[in-house]
Every structure is written in C-alpha cells, then in structure tokens.
Amino acid sequence: MIGEHEPRQAMPVNQDQPFRIALTADFFDHDGNPKYKDLGLSVFDGHAHIEYFAFDAHKPQIAPDQLRNANGVIVLGATVTADSLAAADDLLAVVRFGVGYDSVDVGACTDADVLLIISKGAVDRPVAEATVGWMIALTHNLLAKDRLVREGDWDARSRYMGAELRDRTFGAVGLGGIATHTMRLLSIFGMKPPIAFDPYVDPDAGRPFGELVELDELMSRADFVSLHCPLTDETRGLIGARELALMRPDSYLINTARGGIVVEDALYDALEQGRIAGAALDCFEQEPVVTPHRFGRLDNVILAPHSIAWTDELFRDIGRMNCQSLLDLSLGKVPHGIVNAEVLERPGFRAKWKRLRGG
Numbered sequence: 001m002i003g004e005h006e007p008r009q010a011m012p013v014n015q016d017q018p019f020r021i022a023l024t025a026d027f028f029d030h031d032g033n034p035k036y037k038d039l040g041l042s043v044f045d046g047h048a049h050i051e052y053f054a055f056d057a058h059k060p061q062i063a064p065d066q067l068r069n070a071n072g073v074i075v076l077g078a079t080v081t082a083d084s085l086a087a088a089d090d091l092l093a094v095v096r097f098g099v100g101y102d103s104v105d106v107g108a109c110t111d112a113d114v115l116l117i118i119s120k121g122a123v124d125r126p127v128a129e130a131t132v133g134w135m136i137a138l139t140h141n142l143l144a145k146d147r148l149v150r151e152g153d154w155d156a157r158s159r160y161m162g163a164e165l166r167d168r169t170f171g172a173v174g175l176g177g178i179a180t181h182t183m184r185l186l187s188i189f190g191m192k193p194p195i196a197f198d199p200y201v202d203p204d205a206g207r208p209f210g211e212l213v214e215l216d217e218l219m220s221r222a223d224f225v226s227l228h229c230p231l232t233d234e235t236r237g238l239i240g241a242r243e244l245a246l247m248r249p250d251s252y253l254i255n256t257a258r259g260g261i262v263v264e265d266a267l268y269d270a271l272e273q274g275r276i277a278g279a280a281l282d283c284f285e286q287e288p289v290v291t292p293h294r295f296g297r298l299d300n301v302i303l304a305p306h307s308i309a310w311t312d313e314l315f316r317d318i319g320r321m322n323c324q325s326l327l328d329l330s331l332g333k334v335p336h337g338i339v340n341a342e343v344l345e346r347p348g349f350r351a352k353w354k355r356l357r358g359g
Helices: 105-110 122-141 140-148 152-158 179-188 216-222 241-245 264-272 312-330 341-345 347-358
Strands: 020-022 048-054 072-075 093-096 115-117 170-173 195-197 226-227 250-253 278-281 302-305
Touching: 020 312, 072 312, 093 312, 105 115, 105 341, 115 170, 122 140, 122 179, 122 250, 122 278, 122 302, 140 152, 170 179, 170 216, 170 250, 195 216, 216 241, 264 278, 341 347
Parallel strands: 020 048, 020 072, 072 093, 093 115, 170 195, 170 226, 226 250, 250 278, 278 302
Antiparallel strands: none
C-alpha cells in the first residue's frame, strides 16, 4: 500500500534533498494496491534520493494541495489546469502516462515553469496491434458470428460473409509513430499501398510507409480510415458529416486517438443508415462513459472504454519511460518526450531545477 503520507523509497533516503515523485490515485485501488502489474517503478531501485508516493484520493482535476510537496507527478486520468499548478513552487514536471495531452493545460505548465513530458514512442506497438485486430474483427463480422453461436443460430452464418484485408487500402489520419507502426504490421497482408493525411509532415521527406494525400482523397479512397492524430483546436470535429459522406458504403472508421476528432452525431447517422460499413471506437466525446452508450445499439460497431491497447507490456514500457524521465530530471539530465521544451531555457525553471536536483 502506498499512502499520501507514507512515501515508498527505492532505497532509504540518505540525502538532505530527496526528489519526490507523486502518482495520481487512479493507478491504485481503494486499499492503495497497484491496479496494474508493472508501472516501471523498479527504474528507481538503487537511487536513494528518489521518493515516490500516491495521492490519497482521486480527483478528476488535480488540486493544488496535491502537488504542494511533489517535484514530479505521473498522471493517468486526471486533468491538469492552471489552478492545479497554483502552489507548484517545487514542481519540475508533469508526466502524462501516455502520449495524448489534451487533458493538460500546456500553456499553464509553461507559465508555471513546469515541463510537460509524454511517453513518446511507448504506445506505438500496442495501439498498432489493436488497430490491426479491429480491422480483422470488423471485416470478419466477429461480433455477429460470436452472437450466432451464443444464441444457437448456426444456420444464419451464411448471412455474414466476411472480407479479407488483401487488396484493400489503409488510410491514416496522422502519420506519426503509431500510424507508421500500423502500416509496418499491415505490410504482410497483401494490401494496397497505404495512404495518409498529415499537414505537418514534409511531403518531400523520405518515408518508409504511406503516400501523403489530402483528407478528402483519403476519405474517399481508404477502405479503413484510422485516426492517429492528437485532439487539438485544429483537429476537433475534423471528421464530420461532409467527410463521412465521402466514405464508401463498404469502408470502416477506426478511432484509437481521441473523442472529439469525430462528430459523434454525424458518425451515428452514417452507421445507422448504412452509409459506411462499420466502426471501431475506443474514445468518445464525453468520457468516462458510465451509462450505456447509444453506439451500443448498433450492430456494426465495436466499442472499448479507451483501453483497447492496454496491455501489461504497454503499462510496463510507459511506466519505465516515465520513471526514467523523472530520474533523469532529478540527476540534471534533459529527459525524453518533452512537449514544451522552451521551459528548459526559462530562468525560473533553471533556478528551480538547480535547487531541487537530488543527484
């Protein structure tokens, strides 16, 4: 059990200036036991200056008093706002357990001389595997065929002929590490060359995978439209009624990115009316989903509670990366995955970093 007032140490602290790392309470159950097999905390073994502890309660938005004694915080599901950072005089970094950071006010972090660090690269493989798995599940009518056996309706199987991935086109909205890894995994299925829309990628730069196209062309050409971009002001509502109308009736939409990128009303109408073949959704405009979601009424949709890629390996790898980033910071090293790198040059941060370094 890891309690708010009982910091657990990798080794006994024998320095005057321990480096204190907080973890949000949603990593732990009500008894203070870890919910997950491995959060990478073994990275701190052998580093006597490191202390880590859990918040004593989960709050949807981190409260100022929770960060008062922390030099770094690893955040799972809570949001971080300017108010959260109001008393963060000793805080060097907010570390997001993942790659999305729409739940963190980046500007507020910068103003408070606090780094925002993400787990860049750690999620590529599991999200790619989940995407491929969903593509196969959709085209082979996995849910429908499962239901036939459960209901004893064997003879109805002829109504659910599937389709292979062979000769179909994968289209990624966002060509980062996850999309590239997905394309690499899909290369063995005999698909057509993949395509991608990403206005931030240099069209003249060499790419191992993916032909860059405009969004409208991707929506009309791709058999699978897969979202792999962050939720920002530019991408909010990016896939609406107009874009969905460009998709063919035998095409699918997959969202493992963020709710809000897709206009849910428009997607629901397209699915209900059969204007696209189906969808797989891991994220929603409003989360958490604590009552039955309307998409659950549709037979051509697969749903997951923003966890389709969660694996023991994923949490281990993210945890190790997060812990290593904070360990590096405590030793005066620039960590991996910084979002607001300009903070490193701010006089306030540099003075605070020098004062709080434990190594």
